[in-house]
Amino acid sequence: xxxxxxxxxxxxxGALKRTGPADWSVQQSLQDRIASHRIxxxxxxxxxxxxxxxxxxxxxxxxxxxVDASNDVMDAVVAYLDRHSxxxxxxxxxxxxxxxxxxxxxxxxxxxxxxxxxKVAISEAFVGIAETGTLVLLSAPSAPASHNYLPDDQIVLLxxxxxxxxxxxxxxxxxxxxxxxxxxxxxxTGPSKTGDVEQTIEYGxxxxxxxxxxxxxx
Amino acid sequence: MSTTTQTVTFGEQVDLALNNVSLQQAMGxxxxxxxETRRHCVEAMPEFEALKDTxxxxxxxxxxxxxxxxxxxxxxxxxxxxxxxxxxSGEEACRIILGxxxxxxxxxxxxxxxxxxxxxxxxxxxEKAGLEVVETDLGEYIxxxxxxxxxxxxxxxxxxxxxxxxxxFHTHHQSLGYVDKTTTREEIVSEARQxxxxxxxxxxxxxxGANFLVAETGSNVIVTNEGNGDLTSCLPRVHIITAGIxxxxxxxxxxxxxxxxxxxxxxxxxxxxxxxxYTGPRRDDDPEGPExxxxxxxxxxxxxxxxxxxxxxxxxxxxxxxxxxxPVYTAIxxxxxxxxxxxxxxxxxxxxxxxxxxAYDLPNACTLNGRCQEVCPVRIPLxxxxxxxxxxxxxxxxxxxxxxxxxxxxxxxxxxxxxxxAVMALPVRLLSYLGRHRGAFEKLPFGRGWTVVRDFPxxxxxxxxxxxxxRKRSEP
Amino acid sequence: MEDEAENPRPISVAxxxxxxxxxxxxxxxxxxxxxxxxxxxxxxxxxxxxxxxQPAYNNGDESSTLAIGRQVIEVFESFDYVVVPSGSCGGxxxxxxxxxxxxxxxxxxxxxxxxxxxxxxxxFLVDVIGYKGGNSHYSGLCTYHDSCAGLRxxxxxxxxxxxxxxxxxxxxxxxxxxxxxxxxGGTFSVKYPEISGRLAANKVANADRxxxxxxxxxxxxxxxxxxxxxxxxxxxxxxxxxxxxxxxxASGPSIGEPEASV
Numbered sequence: 001x002x003x004x005x006x007x008x009x010x011x012x013x014g015a016l017k018r019t020g021p022a023d024w025s026v027q028q029s030l031q032d033r034i035a036s037h038r039i040x041x042x043x044x045x046x047x048x049x050x051x052x053x054x055x056x057x058x059x060x061x062x063x064x065x066x067v068d069a070s071n072d073v074m075d076a077v078v079a080y081l082d083r084h085s086x087x088x089x090x091x092x093x094x095x096x097x098x099x100x101x102x103x104x105x106x107x108x109x110x111x112x113x114x115x116x117x118x119k120v121a122i123s124e125a126f127v128g129i130a131e132t133g134t135l136v137l138l139s140a141p142s143a144p145a146s147h148n149y150l151p152d153d154q155i156v157l158l159x160x161x162x163x164x165x166x167x168x169x170x171x172x173x174x175x176x177x178x179x180x181x182x183x184x185x186x187x188x189t190g191p192s193k194t195g196d197v198e199q200t201i202e203y204g205x206x207x208x209x210x211x212x213x214x215x216x217x218x
Numbered sequence: 219m220s221t222t223t224q225t226v227t228f229g230e231q232v233d234l235a236l237n238n239v240s241l242q243q244a245m246g247x248x249x250x251x252x253x254e255t256r257r258h259c260v261e262a263m264p265e266f267e268a269l270k271d272t273x274x275x276x277x278x279x280x281x282x283x284x285x286x287x288x289x290x291x292x293x294x295x296x297x298x299x300x301x302x303x304x305x306x307s308g309e310e311a312c313r314i315i316l317g318x319x320x321x322x323x324x325x326x327x328x329x330x331x332x333x334x335x336x337x338x339x340x341x342x343x344x345e346k347a348g349l350e351v352v353e354t355d356l357g358e359y360i361x362x363x364x365x366x367x368x369x370x371x372x373x374x375x376x377x378x379x380x381x382x383x384x385x386x387f388h389t390h391h392q393s394l395g396y397v398d399k400t401t402t403r404e405e406i407v408s409e410a411r412q413x414x415x416x417x418x419x420x421x422x423x424x425x426x427g428a429n430f431l432v433a434e435t436g437s438n439v440i441v442t443n444e445g446n447g448d449l450t451s452c453l454p455r456v457h458i459i460t461a462g463i464x465x466x467x468x469x470x471x472x473x474x475x476x477x478x479x480x481x482x483x484x485x486x487x488x489x490x491x492x493x494x495x496y497t498g499p500r501r502d503d504d505p506e507g508p509e510x511x512x513x514x515x516x517x518x519x520x521x522x523x524x525x526x527x528x529x530x531x532x533x534x535x536x537x538x539x540x541x542x543x544x545p546v547y548t549a550i551x552x553x554x555x556x557x558x559x560x561x562x563x564x565x566x567x568x569x570x571x572x573x574x575x576x577a578y579d580l581p582n583a584c585t586l587n588g589r590c591q592e593v594c595p596v597r598i599p600l601x602x603x604x605x606x607x608x609x610x611x612x613x614x615x616x617x618x619x620x621x622x623x624x625x626x627x628x629x630x631x632x633x634x635x636x637x638x639x640a641v642m643a644l645p646v647r648l649l650s651y652l653g654r655h656r657g658a659f660e661k662l663p664f665g666r667g668w669t670v671v672r673d674f675p676x677x678x679x680x681x682x683x684x685x686x687x688x689r690k691r692s693e694p
Numbered sequence: 695m696e697d698e699a700e701n702p703r704p705i706s707v708a709x710x711x712x713x714x715x716x717x718x719x720x721x722x723x724x725x726x727x728x729x730x731x732x733x734x735x736x737x738x739x740x741x742x743x744x745x746x747x748q749p750a751y752n753n754g755d756e757s758s759t760l761a762i763g764r765q766v767i768e769v770f771e772s773f774d775y776v777v778v779p780s781g782s783c784g785g786x787x788x789x790x791x792x793x794x795x796x797x798x799x800x801x802x803x804x805x806x807x808x809x810x811x812x813x814x815x816x817x818f819l820v821d822v823i824g825y826k827g828g829n830s831h832y833s834g835l836c837t838y839h840d841s842c843a844g845l846r847x848x849x850x851x852x853x854x855x856x857x858x859x860x861x862x863x864x865x866x867x868x869x870x871x872x873x874x875x876x877x878x879g880g881t882f883s884v885k886y887p888e889i890s891g892r893l894a895a896n897k898v899a900n901a902d903r904x905x906x907x908x909x910x911x912x913x914x915x916x917x918x919x920x921x922x923x924x925x926x927x928x929x930x931x932x933x934x935x936x937x938x939x940x941x942x943x944a945s946g947p948s949i950g951e952p953e954a955s956v
Contacts, residue, residue, distance in 0.1 A: 005304040008463065008517045012285045015525035022286050030286055034434045034469045040272040042474065043265045060491070113506040116415045132489040141503040145452045149445045150415075167477065171470040180298075181435050183500060183507050184452070187493040192445040194407060195485070196357040196373060198380050199247045202407040205356055206414060207445025207492065236888055545875045549892045583886050585879025585893075586752060587842035608754030621885065625750055629758030632713075632745040633765055639744070646717050657952035658925045667884030671891025672922035675718065675950035682711050682720035686739050 037175075039168050049130035049163050050215075056133025057213060060190030061203060064213040074101055076214050077122065077155060084210070086120050086153060094142035095124030097157045097216065111142060114150035121147035121208075122155045127170055128163040128213075132189055135213070136170050139184040148186050154208040156188075160217030228579040231554040238551075240379045245548050248376055252542040255486020256593070263482075273479055274597045276472050277533035281524060287433045287466045288515065294436025298498030300511035308338030308518045315340060315425065315458055316347055318512055322456045324349060324422035330440060330447040331355040332427025333371060333536055334460045334516050336558045337571070340425070352417045354446035356410050363390050369552025370560060372484050372538040377551055380406065414446070424450035424508070428461040429535070430476060431513070434469045437495040438513065441480060445492050457499070457508035463520050464532040476535060479595040483537040519571050528603055531566055533596040540590035540600060546583055555580060562590035566603045574610055578617050581607035639683050650677040705823070707735040708773035710766075710787070710812075712780045713745040714914040715935075719949065722914060725941035726779045726815055732941075733825040740769045746783040751790065752880050760798075763791055767804050775822070776812045779937050780913050781844020782880075784814040789847045814844055815937055816912060820853040827860030830942030837869045837906040838936070839876060839897065839920065841913035854912055854936050861939060869900040878919040894923035901931060908932045908948075910939060921949035 013019065021027070045052065054064060065076040081088050088107040091114050092098055103109050114121055123143060126136045135156050139145040148154060164170060167187075174181060192207030203209050235241055260266045280287055292302040305311035311334075319327065327349050329335065341351045341362075353362040360375040361368055363386045368374030375383070383406055388399045391413055400406045426447050428438040438459045440447035451457050467473060481487040500507030523532055541547050541561030552560035556577065559567045565580040581604040590600045611617055631638040653659055653676025661669050668674050679685070707730055715722045723739075730737045747762035766787070770776045778784040788809045795805040819825040836858065844850040858866055877883070877893025884890075898920055901909045909924075909931050911917050921933035932948035947953055 004306045004310060007306050008304045008515070008521060009285050009288070011306075011517065011521035012288070012463070012524060015521055016282065016285070018285075021289075022283065026283070027286050030283055030468070031290070034290075037469065037471050039471050040276070040475050041265050041268040042478065043263045043269075056488070060487075116419050134489055134493075139504065139507065141501075141505060144504075144506045145448065146506055149448045149452065167474045168471055171474075181437065181495065181497045183497060183504060184448075185437075185495040185497075186448070187489065187495075188491065189489040189493075190491050192491055193443050194356045195251070195443070196355075196360065196375055197383060197403045197406050199244065199251050199373065199376065200403060202403050204411060205407055205444035205446070206354070206411060206418075206449055232886075232888060236892055545877065545893050545896075546889055549889055549896075583882070583889060585842070585875050585877060585882045585890075587875035587879065588846040589842070589873070589875070592846060605752065605754065608752070609756050610754070612754035612756075621753065621881075622755070625753045625755055625881070626758060628745070629747070629750040629755060629762060632747070632750075632762050633758075635742040635744040635765075642717055653952075655952055657947060658922060658950040660926075667887050668922070671887045671926070672894060672919065673925040673950060675918050675921050675925075676952075677718050678721065678947075680720070682716040682723040683739075683741070685720050686723070687741070 037171065042166060042168070043131070045131070049165050050160060053128050053130040053133055053163050054215070056130070057190070060133060061193070062133065062190045062211045062213065064215055066215045068218045070097055070100060070216055073097065073157060073214055073216060074103070078104065080155060080212055081120065084153065089119065091118050091121045091147060091151065093121070093123040093144070093147050094140065095157070097159065098122060098124050113144040114146040116150055118151040120153040120155065121151040122157070123147050125156050125158040125162065127173060128158050129167055129170060129187070130163050131166050134187050134189045137186045137188060138182045140182060145184045145186065148188060149207045152204065152208060153210045153212065155212045155214060157214050157216060160215055227556060228554060228583070231556070232550045235551040235554050236549065241377050241551050244376055244379070245551060248370070248373065249542065249548050252485055256482060256539065256542070257486070259482040259486050259488060269475060269479055270595050270597055273475050273595055274533060276467060276475060277596050280467055281464070281529060281532055284463065284466070284524065287468060288463060290433040291431050291436055291466050294433070295498065295513055298436050300436070300498045300513060303512060303514045305514055305516050305518070308516070311338050311460065311514050311516045311518070312340055312343035314514055315460070316343055318456065318458055318510070319344065319349060319423050320347070322422060322510065324456065326417065326421045327351045327423045327425060328417055328421040328450045328454065329353050329358070330424070330426035330442070330450040331358055332425065332460050333558060334427055334462050335425060336368070338516065338518060340460065352414070354414055354418065354450055355442070356407070356444060359410060359414065360386060367553060368558055370538060370541055371536055377553070418449040418453055421450070421454040423456040423458060424454040425458045425460060426450050428459050428465050429480065430473055431461055431466040432470060432473055432495070433466055435495070435497055437497040439473060439493065439495050441477070441490045441493045443491045448492055448494055451494070451496055452507060455508060456510040456512070457496070458512045458514060460514050460516060463515050463517055480535055480537055483539040483593065483595045523570060527606060528566070528570060530598050531570070531603060533598055534563055535596060537595060539593040539595065543589045543593045545587070546585065562600045562604070566600060566607070569607050574607065574614065575616050578611065581611070582617070639681065643681055643684060646677045646681050650679050652676070705735045706774045707737050708770050708776050709737055709739045710743060710746065710770065710776055710778045710783060711739060712778060712783045712914065714918065715779060718918060719914060719935070721943060721946065722779055722935040722937050725935070725937040725943045726777070728941045728943070729815070729819060729825070729828070729937060730777060732828050733819055733823045735823070738773065742769050746786040748782060748786050749881055751786065751794070756794070760794060763794060763805070764801060767791070767801065767808050771804055771808050774811065775818065776808065777815055777818045778812065779815040779935065780915070781814050781841040781848055781850055782913055782915065784812055785843040785847030787812040814848050814850050814912065816853040816857055817848060817850050820856055825857070827857055827940070828942065829862070830940060831862035832939045832944055833863040834908045835865045835867060835906045836908040836910050836939070837867050837901050837904045838872070839901070839909060839911035839916060840872050841911060841916050842875050844912050845873060850912065857940050858910070858936065864939070867904045867906055869904045871900055876916045876920055878916045880915065883919055890919070891923065894919055895927070898923050898927065898929060898931070902929055906931065908934060910934055910936045912936050917949050925950045
C-alpha cells in the first residue's frame, strides 16, 4: 500500500517536472493560500436576506412557518403534525431552541438516532444560507445526521439571526465557533427528489418527502 | 462490460439508438429539461463566466501542485481518524477495497454514485468475492437491475421508460414481498424508497464517490438530490470513498466556487438538495456514524494525463453539461459510446483510458461545433482534444486508410492551386450539366456517404475562378 | 461613396473564395465581390488559392494542413484585409492557423498577422466598414442558420441579421435552437451520415416550423447539407447564402433548385 503511495506521488511529481516534493517555501505558500480563506468571484445580490432565504426555500418545494418567539414554536410544530396527519412521535435533535421546547403530553419525543420507521424528526439548524435557501445542519452527539435522511418529514428550527447572506459565511462561522469540523456538515436545500423516472421530478426519493422550517424571531 | 471493436459496435449502436423511439423521446425531454433549466440559471447570474474562469484557474493551480495538495488532504484525514489508501491501478483499488470489506466481515455493501468505481469495475470485483452490492442512486439502481451501463453520468437510466422500470421492479421485487406492479412515477419512487431503505439500514459497508476532496479540512463532499449518498455514508460501520486523484481542491472557499457551478451546469439547479461534507469516522461521543473512514485515491492513468497533452481534462467535475449540449450525444444516446463516460468528455477520456485504437469512432463522430467547450464550467478545450486524438489516430494509421488517402490527395491537389483548378473544372462542369434539370442528385457514384440521407445539390456551372478569370480577361 | 470621402485610398481586400463557393456556387463569390465593392473596397481574388486546409485539419493530417496553411499565408498576407464568405474558413485562418504554427518560429508571426486581418464577410461589412447596405430587395419570410464556427470562433451573430434588416421587403424570423449544430461538420457529413442526417432533419424541421419560405446562412457547407435534406424531404423552403440576398442576387435558383425552377 505504501509502495503505491510512493509510486503515485512519484508519477505526479514526474508529470510536474520534479523529482521530489515541492520546496518548503512553495508548500508554505500553498498553506498560506488556504489559510487566507480568499473568496473568489461570487454572485452578488442586494435582496434582504430573510426574504431571499424564504423565497428560495419555497422555490425548491420547502414549506415554513414564521413565529415571533420561541414560545410559539410548539404550536407551529403541533399544527404541522396535524396538517399532515403525522402521529406525534418525534425523534429530536438538540440545540438551545429544541432543548427549551415544552412538549405537550400527547407527543412522544425520543433522543436517539433515527430508524427507518420514524415519521418525523425535529432538528435545529446551525445557520441558513439566504443565497440559495439552504439549511446547514451539523452532526453532533445529540444531533445524529440520520435525522436529516431517514424520517419522512423533517422540521428544522432556524433562528432568524442565524441567516447568513453567502455560502462562504458558513465556513467563516464554522471556523470561528467550532474547534474542528463535525463529522458531517449537511447543506440541505429543499426535500429529497429524483428526476430519474421520465426526467420528471418526484419528491421523497430517499431523504424526507417534506422539509419544513420554523423560522424564529422578528 | 468491456469495449469491443468500436468501428463495428459504434455503427450498430448508433443505428439502434437513432431508431429507438422511446430513447429519442427521453433524450428530447432531457435536452429541453437540462438545457433549458441551465440556461435560466446562467441568465440569472451575471458572474457566471467569471466564475468559470475562476474554477478553471483553481483547477489548474491545484493540478500544478497536485502532490502537495494530496499530501495536505491525507494529513487532515489521518488527523480526523480516517485512513488514506493510494492505488496506482483500478485492479489495485479493487483489491484494497475488497480487503477493507473482508476485514470488516462485510456481507452487504451499499453504493452511492461513483464514476471511478464503475471505471475500475468495483462491483464485479466485490460480487466475485461473494459480497452483495446494491446501488442506491435510483438511476444506478435501475440499470443495476437491468444489467446495463449508464447512459448519462448524471441520469444513468435516462434511456429507460417508465414501463421498463415498472417491469424491472416487478421482476426483482416480488421476492421481497412487493406483489403488485407499480405504474405511476410516484409509485415507482415510493417502492424504490422502501426497498432501498431496508438495504441502507442493513448494509455493513457504504461506498461512495467524492465530488470534491477538500485539502484544508480532509473532507470529502458528496452532492445528491436524493439523499442516498448520505444514507450510504452515515449508516454502515465502514465508509469507503473512491476518488480520482484529481478530485482534490485546496479550500472551503474554493469549494463554494465549484458548488455554484456544479448543480447549475448539471441540472440547472442553484443547489442540489443535499451537499454534505464528511470529515472522518464517528467521534467518541457520536451515537452513529461509521467506525472506519477510508479514502481510496485512484490514479488509473490520471498521472499520465497530468504529464501529457491532455492535462486540462483533469479539470472535469463530471457535471454532464457537455453531454446535455452535444447534438451528437442527444441523437445517439450514451450506450453508443461503449463505456461509462459518454458525450464529449467520454469521447476524450475513453480513448485515453482504454486505448486510441479501442475507441476509434468516438473522437471522429463529432462535428467540432464547440458547444461543449462553451458550456464546460471549467473551460476544457474538448474540441481541441478530440482533434488531437484524430492527429494521433492519423499518425498511427488507425481507421479507414481510404479516408486518409482521399484527404491526402485532396491536400496534395490543394497545395497546387492552378493544377487543382484545372483538375476540378471538368467534374464540376459535368455534374453541373447532369444536374441542370433537377438541381440536385439523389444518387452519385462514390457519393453514397452523402446521398444516403440527403440530395446532393448540383454545381451551378463553371467554377468561380474560371468565371472570374474570364471576366478579368474581357475587362479593358 | 461615403467611404471614399473618409479614406484617401480604398481599402484593399483579398477574397478567399473557399473551395465550396468556388466549385459549387460561384454566385456567392460574385455576391461577396459586389457587396465589398459597393462598400468601397477594391477586391482582389488571388489566383493561387484552393482551400483553407480544414478537411486535412479536421482529419488529423497536420502536415498537410501546415503545407496548405503556409501557401495561404504567402498568398494572402500582403493585403489589408482577407475576407471570407464562410465562418468556418474564416475561423480556420483566424483561430486555428496561429495555433497550428505556434511551434514554428518562422511562420507563427506571419500566421498571427494574417489572423488579425481575416474576417468573415458580414462581420467585415458591419464591424470594419460600417456598411449600411445597398438597395437590394428580397420578398420573403427568412430564417437564419448560424454556423457553429462563425458563431463560436468568430462571434458572428448580430452582423448578418443587422444587414438583413436593411434589405427591402425581407422579414426575418428566428427558429428554435439556432445555436444547435446542423450536422454538417465537414467530412463528418459523409463519415457518419446517419447522425448527420438526423441533425439535418432536426434543423430543417425547426426552420420549417417558423413558416419561413427561405433559409439563409453564412456557410455554404451547412447550406448544401441543409438544402440537400430539404430536397430529400420534399420541403419547399428555398436556401440561399446570405451574401446572395444582401447583394440582390437571389432571384435565380436557390441551392439545390434547378435552373428553370417552379
